[in-house]
Amino acid sequence: MTIREQFFTLRQSFFDVVAVGFQKVATAFGFPENPGMPLFPQREYFWNKVSLSDELPVRNVRFPPDTNPQNYIEILIGDSPKPNPLPRFFYESKADGFYSFYIENYKNLMFLPNWLSEFLQVRCHLCLDITFLEVCRETVFIMLVTYYYMISFRIFIAWLISINPYSFPIAYFIALVDWIEDASMGLLPVVGGISLATPLLLTVVGKIADSLNHLVFTMPFLPSEGIPGKAIINGDIKNVLIFRYLPILWYKYPIPNEIREFWYSERPDILKYMQKAYENVDIQFLPDRIIKANEFISTLPIYDVNHLGSYIDLKTNLLTINNRVELQELFDSSNSIIHTLIGIFIS
Incomplete structure (x- = not known):
């Protein structure tokens, strides 16, 4: 009998001793008639209630994004990648207000923290017009996708032995990617002669870029003001988050003057509605x-x-x-x- 076979025999003997010991201890508690506590509760208790997110679907968006060229130049060199944010459906109602909207509710949606959303609306005056935030999202998304392709190209040229990656001008390109591999050297294992740092970086960059697709801006409301509900979208009943009534920030702080000026000059119906509906609240609606x-x-x-x-x-x-x-x-x-x-x- 070889040493390897003796080791297997010894290992099996150890497993048998441990199994017998567990069975003897379990017998004192009624085993095998009592199978023990199940891995998952058989009924609902106060501590394992089914949460709303457990019933929600997951929003899947393709990454890297599909190309959608609009002219011949984009056909030749490719179009710039664009994020795929979740659309907001606005509606006006005398019951819910004039700035209400709803979005489809998914398990993997992301929102800004309340304090950050409040800061952007109160201090940076990003209330109704969020074009600046959308431009920032698209800019960061393009940068991340570009870096994602750079990492992919770096992995590709690593397999081409005819290309010296440390010659000019490829060396400058390599320096933009290899820094993470140099920083993580010794922390991550090498499998088959390939470092896992670069594939890991590829995964992290792709995950961050994909998260921008699921980021929802809720201005002029705070993210915590969303109310779960149901709505018919494209003929199907879907779970939605509804943002309605008067935003809470318009109670805490003065309504932005440009909005009040718009009501007074172009939408007097909104001004009359606000003054009548919230006449008992100390809110100034005039410019x-x-x-x-x-x-x-x-x-x-x-x-x-x-x-x-x-x-x-x-x-x-x-x-x-x-x-x-x-x-x-x-x-x-x-x-x-x-x-x-x-x-x-x-x-």
């Missing part, structure tokens, strides 16, 4: 220039009650000033307004 004009007019004295009607008419005319008149012009003409009022009161 700043109208508020300052009201404050300015309220400081004008009334000298004669008999001329109160003329004063009210003048105040009404001031409030209906054309929207294109700047507030600075209103203050510059304050002296002439005061003289006009004095003339009315004296006459």
Whole structure:
């Protein structure tokens, strides 16, 4: 009997001794009649309730993205990779508000933290127009996909013995990829003469780039304001996240002035709805220039009650000033307004 066979025999004897020992201990607890605790609970308890995410599907997006050339130049050299974000479906309703939207709900969706979303909306004024965020997403996505292809090309030329990767100008290209292999040398094993650092980097870069496809911007709402629900999309009933009513940030902070200006100038129906629906809430819906004009007019004295009607008419005319008149012009003409009022009161 060889040493290898003796080792196998000794190993099997050890396994048998351990198995007998476990059986004797289990017999004291009713084995084999009592099979023990199951690996998975047989019924639902308070600590293993089925969560919402367990019933949601996984959103699968192809990576690297498919090419979609739009002209002959893109056919020859290829088009730039573009992310595939989850679409937002906006709708207007007097019950849910004018800025409500919903998205399909998936298990692998990603959202910004509440504090970061609040910072971007309050400090960076990225509320309704998120074009800048979309451009940033697309820029980072293009950079990651480009680097992904560079890593793939580096792996490809490593198998071509006719190409010296350390000659000019390939050496500069190699330096952009090999730094991770140099940094991880000794930490990751080498299998078949191939380091696992480069394939691992390829996986990490691809995962980060793919995560940008599942990142959802919820402005003007916070991500935590989403309400699970059902909706019909393309004829199918699907799980959705609904963002509706008035965003919570519009309670905590003043509504951006450009939005209030838009309501006052172009969408008076939204302004009337907001003022009526939230009349019991201390929220300012008028634009700043109208508020300052009201404050300015309220400081004008009334000298004669008999001329109160003329004063009210003048105040009404001031409030209906054309929207294109700047507030600075209103203050510059304050002296002439005061003289006009004095003339009315004296006459």
